[in-house]
Amino acid sequence: MAKKLFIFAIGGTGARVLRSFTMVAAAGLEKFESDTSVIPIIIDHDRQCGDKDRATYALTQYYTIHNSMYSNTNERNGFFMTNFTPLSHLGVKGGNHAVKKDSWCLDFGPDGNVKYSKYLGLDSMESIEALKPTEGLLKALYDTSDSNEPTAELELNLNVGFKGKPNIGTVVFHDIKGTKEFDWFLGQCGPDDKVFVIGSLFGGTGASGIPEIVKAIRKSGKPAADAEIGAALMLPYFDLQPNDKAGDGLNTGAIDYATFNAKTKAALESYGQGGVDAMNRVIDSIYYIGDEEKHTALDYNEGSSGQKNDAHVAEFVAATAIVDFFTQERVTGSAYEFGIGDTTDKLRIGQFDNLSKQLIFKPLNSFVIAMRYYNDVVREKRVSVNHATTFYQHFDLTNNLNKGVYSQVDDFLGVASTNDWNFFSWIDEMARQVHAFAPYTITGDLYKVIADKPQKDRTIMGVGKKAATNDTSLNSRMNTITGTAVDNSARSFFYALRQLGTQVNNNLR
Amino acid sequence: MWSSFFSWATDMTDRCSTDQFKQFFYEYFMESGVCGEVLCISALIALVFTLVFYFGIGNFSFTLSKRITWIVFLVISSVTIYFVSDYYIIGTDGGAIENSTGLYKSSYTTETNLISPPGKPSKKGDEAKKIRRKAQAYRDSFKQDSVSLPHDMALINSLYGLGLFFVFSLGAKRFSKHAKFIPF
Numbered sequence: 018m019a020k021k022l023f024i025f026a027i028g029g030t031g032a033r034v035l036r037s038f039t040m041v042a043a044a045g046l047e048k049f050e051s052d053t054s055v056i057p058i059i060i061d062h063d064r065q066c067g068d069k070d071r072a073t074y075a076l077t078q079y080y081t082i083h084n085s086m087y088s089n090t091n092e093r094n095g096f097f098m099t100n101f102t103p104l105s106h107l108g109v110k111g112g113n114h115a116v117k118k119d120s121w122c123l124d125f126g127p128d129g130n131v132k133y134s135k136y137l138g139l140d141s142m143e144s145i146e147a148l149k150p151t152e153g154l155l156k157a158l159y160d161t162s163d164s165n166e167p168t169a170e171l172e173l174n175l176n177v178g179f180k181g182k183p184n185i186g187t188v189v190f191h192d193i194k195g196t197k198e199f200d201w202f203l204g205q206c207g208p209d210d211k212v213f214v215i216g217s218l219f220g221g222t223g224a225s226g227i228p229e230i231v232k233a234i235r236k237s238g239k240p241a242a243d244a245e246i247g248a249a250l251m252l253p254y255f256d257l258q259p260n261d262k263a264g265d266g267l268n269t270g271a272i273d274y275a276t277f278n279a280k281t282k283a284a285l286e287s288y289g290q291g292g293v294d295a296m297n298r299v300i301d302s303i304y305y306i307g308d309e310e311k312h313t314a315l316d317y318n319e320g321s322s323g324q325k326n327d328a329h330v331a332e333f334v335a336a337t338a339i340v341d342f343f344t345q346e347r348v349t350g351s352a353y354e355f356g357i358g359d360t361t362d363k364l365r366i367g368q369f370d371n372l373s374k375q376l377i378f379k380p381l382n383s384f385v386i387a388m389r390y391y392n393d394v395v396r397e398k399r400v401s402v403n404h405a406t407t408f409y410q411h412f413d414l415t416n417n418l419n420k421g422v423y424s425q426v427d428d429f430l431g432v433a434s435t436n437d438w439n440f441f442s443w444i445d446e447m448a449r450q451v452h453a454f455a456p457y458t459i460t461g462d463l464y465k466v467i468a469d470k471p472q473k474d475r476t477i478m479g480v481g482k483k484a485a486t487n488d489t490s491l492n493s494r495m496n497t498i499t500g501t502a503v504d505n506s507a508r509s510f511f512y513a514l515r516q517l518g519t520q521v522n523n524n525l526r
Numbered sequence: 527m528w529s530s531f532f533s534w535a536t537d538m539t540d541r542c543s544t545d546q547f548k549q550f551f552y553e554y555f556m557e558s559g560v561c562g563e564v565l566c567i568s569a570l571i572a573l574v575f576t577l578v579f580y581f582g583i584g585n586f587s588f589t590l591s592k593r594i595t596w597i598v599f600l601v602i603s604s605v606t607i608y609f610v611s612d613y614y615i616i617g618t619d620g621g622a623i624e625n626s627t628g629l630y631k632s633s634y635t636t637e638t639n640l641i642s643p644p645g646k647p648s649k650k651g652d653e654a655k656k657i658r659r660k661a662q663a664y665r666d667s668f669k670q671d672s673v674s675l676p677h678d679m680a681l682i683n684s685l686y687g688l689g690l691f692f693v694f695s696l697g698a699k700r701f702s703k704h705a706k707f708i709p710f
Contacts, residue, residue: 405593410707493588496704 021054021107021210022343023202023244025230028061028222029326030251031215032072035059037328038336039075040443041377042099043429044384045515048344049099051083051092056102058202059122060226062175062189067325071438073121076101078429085422086508096384096511104198107205116201125196127175132164133185134171159184179222183284186225193226194233203234206241213339214300217251218284228288228296235299245301247342250288252281252307254331281307302351304338306331308452325437327446330364330454337377344376364454367469378456379522382467385457387518388440389466390491392432399462400488408492408499412510422507463488470525485524494520528561531686536678547664549640554632555675564611564679568687571610575603576694584702591704600691607687612680619665629676630665637661 026035035057042049049055057076061069082097092098104123105116117124127136134140137155142148159170166172170185179186193199206212214230216223227248235242288296297303308331334355341353357368366378393399395414404415417423426432431439441459448455458465463486465471472484483490498516502509532555533539542552554560579599583590617628626634640657642648649657667673692709699706 403592405708405710406588406591407702407704407706489588493704496588496706500703500706 020052021056021206022339023206023210023212024055024057024339025212025214025216025226026057026059026072027214027216027226027230028220029066029068030217030220030223030332032059032061032066032068033326033328034215034249034251034332034335034339036068036072036075036438036443037332038339039072039079039101040440041333041336041340041381042101043079043097043440044380045094045096045098046340046380047376049340051087051090051095051098051100054100054102054107056104056107056202056205057121058104058198060125060193060230061122061222062179062186069122071325074436074438075429076121078425082422082425082429085425086511094512094515095508096387096515104202104205107201116198123193123196123198123202125193125198127189131175132171133159133173133175136175136189137171139171179220179225183220183224183280186222187229190226190229193229194237199233203237203239203241206234206239206244208240208243210241210244211343212241212244212246213342214246214248215251215335215339216249218281219251219253220280223251224280224284231296231299232294245347246299247302247304247338248300249304249306249335249338250285251331251335252305254306254308254329297352298350301347301349302342302345302353304335304342305352305354306335306338310452327449328443329450330447330452333447333454337373340376341372363448364452364456365469366456366467382522382525383515383518385444385518386463386466386486386521387514388430389457389459389463390488390495390517391426391514392430392441393463394488394491396427396432398432402492406492407496408510408513411499411502412505412507412513414510417507422511426511462486463491467522467525472525485521491517491521528559528565529556531565532561532679532682535682536675538675538679541673541675547660547667550629550633550636550661550664551675553636553639554629558632560615560628560632561679564614564683565686567610567614568607568683569690571607572603572687572690573694575599575606576691576698580695580698580702580705584699584705584708588704591702591708593708596695596705596708600688603691604684604687608680608684611683612676615676615679616668619669629668633661633665 024035024038026032039057042055057072059069059072079097080101080103083100086092086095086097087100103118103121105118105120134155139152139155142152142155156171160166160168161171162169164172164174170182173179173182173185175185175189179189212234214227216227218224218227227250231246231248234244234246308329338353338355357364366374366382369378394402395409396418402409404410409415414423419427428436429440431441434442436442444457444459447453456468458468464473464484466486472486474484474487475482485491485494495513495517498513498520502513529538538551538555542548542556545551576599579596583595613628615628617630618626619630620626623631623634623638637657640649640661641654648654668676695709699708702708
């Protein structure tokens with residue numbers, strides 16, 4: 018089993034998948050114990066991309082929680098046990114400060130308002146007679162429309178990415194090889210490590226970035242070249258609303274969702290070309306993930322902070338592809354297409370296969386049950402709890418809540434709802450999509466916390482068997498578990514919560 | 527020895543040394559061991575209530591495992607101790623030693639001993655009648671509730687019960703699931 022998993026999340030879609038993976042990993046996945054390092058590397062030329070920001074906030078908070086709970090310990094059965102590590106922290110103690118410290122992002126390429134023509138050096142070509150033919154060729158290859166035009170290419174401002182133009186992205190991504198961050202990655206990635214690349218094929222950044230990064234690794238001449246590489250290629254799974262923001266200086270109407278399928282086909286076709294160097298051959302495992310039905314039409318945004326799309330089940334599935342890739346033995350030349358039999362409006366856990374249920378939903382169900390209980394009962398967002406009860410006193414929650422790890426977990430979950438990237442928002446966003454994925458309920462009592470398995474009390478006049486997800490049953494079970502707690506630390510508290518979630522999930526019928 | 531647990535807060539000492547029925551009081555409250563017995567009753571009742579709270583409620587009912595429930599148990603335990611102690615100290619008058627309990631039984635014994643002291647000739651006639659009248663007056667004083675000593679002792683005993691319930695709670699709480707931190 019490899020000890021390092023590098024995840025290149027490219028573009029807004031890559032960032033959203035990474036956010037989903039962070040949420041799933043928080044549940045404590047089997048084979049993702051804390052001695053395994055997961056190194057997320059977000060690559061998006063759109064420096065202010067809202068999706069990228071949300072993914073980095075989630076990662077940073079996860080990282081803070083993990084380090085607070087498990088510093089210098091090897092955790093094999095806890096929430097937040099997976100060790101997400103910034104690229105700069107690998108290798109030498111204290112990190113490599115030549116690489117942007119503590120950053121989850123690999124920034125490269127032109128900074129600021131740089132047009133593609135300037136990036137290509139078109140200005141300098143004009144003054145050099147020998148380069149005039151090249152200049153002419155470039156002007157013939159690329160659209161020369163003004164930057165405000167939707168078709169602009171040479172005059173395209175690169176500050177918010179490539180606006181769905183992979184032909185431009187490919188050129189810019191070609192320069193990633195020379196960055197100190199990428200060199201640092203190549204130095205840290207060994208032949209037994211794994212690399213997973215995520216991006217969409219229907220946009221600009223992902224479609225162009227995936228082949229360039231894979232090529233840069235395979236042709237690096239370093240041990241990393243032999244690492245197992247997997248890729249989640251995101252096929253179209255959403256539409257865009259018409260551009261109603263024309264004239265705001267950013268949204269020119271350059272992205273047309275009607276071209277998503279055509280661009281995807283073109284990308285897939287190009288990945289199959291090149292003989293032994295074809296993308297399809299140099300990647301060990303390719304996961305094709307998309308959604309042909311019931312697309313949500315998202316607000317039109319070409320990038321920047323406005324590009325903040327709600328989480329979607331396709332991104333969740335891509336996150337599960339990361340788990341599948343990392344936990345499977347190396348099988349070169351594998352291609353996986355995610356399929357689901359039933360396409361009812363709301364996807365539920367029951368529609369997933371048994372492997373997904375075992376690897377993903379078993380820990381995730383436990384996490385959701387535990388965190389709903391934590392939010393609703395322990396944090397008293399829905400009901401109050403007796404502060405003299407065993408678990409409350411044992412972990413000194415009167416004094417500890419709102420501080421330290423508890424506060425960090427609150428932030429991650431969205432207990433105070435002060436951020437838009439949190440865990441509960443993530444679940445809610447997926448449930449709000451037209452093709453909704455609603456495996457959990459995050460409001461109301463806990464009887465339907467697992468939507469597929471609604472529970473009810475079997476009592477008459479309050480006497481009888483209460484449901485496993487009844488608040489009192491949960492409190493009672495939490496007290497029992499607390500009796501076996503090794504100490505009264507926050508780590509033990511969340512370990513007890515994990516036991517609670519696991520026990521209850523196992524009891525649900 | 528046990529009487530000192532009550533004599534500090536009651537008129538027991540005065541009753542046993544200067545009261546007109548001092549012989550009766552002394553033999554029952556100082557000599558008979560009733561003080562130790564009511565203390566045992568207090569401990570037993572407090573223990574039963576503690577066990578019911580911690581091993582019963584504390585292990586089987588999350589909802590009832592609260593400080594307020596503990597306080598209710600404390601109060602009920604104390605009240606129970608008061609009434610049981612009071613009843614035990616006073617007892618019942620059956621008209622003869624074998625049919626009586628508590629201080630009535632003791633009074634008949636004292637009466638018999640006063641009339642027929644061991645190793646001495648029995649008192650007869652007016653002297654014996656006088657003793658019988660005095661013994662009856664002693665018993666009547668309790669029936670008329672004109673002597674508060676048993677009630678005072680029961681009250682003190684119930685206070686000891688409070689303390690014992692608290693002490694037993696400290697020992698028993700660790701064995702409960704939901705009430706490990708009750709009372710604190």
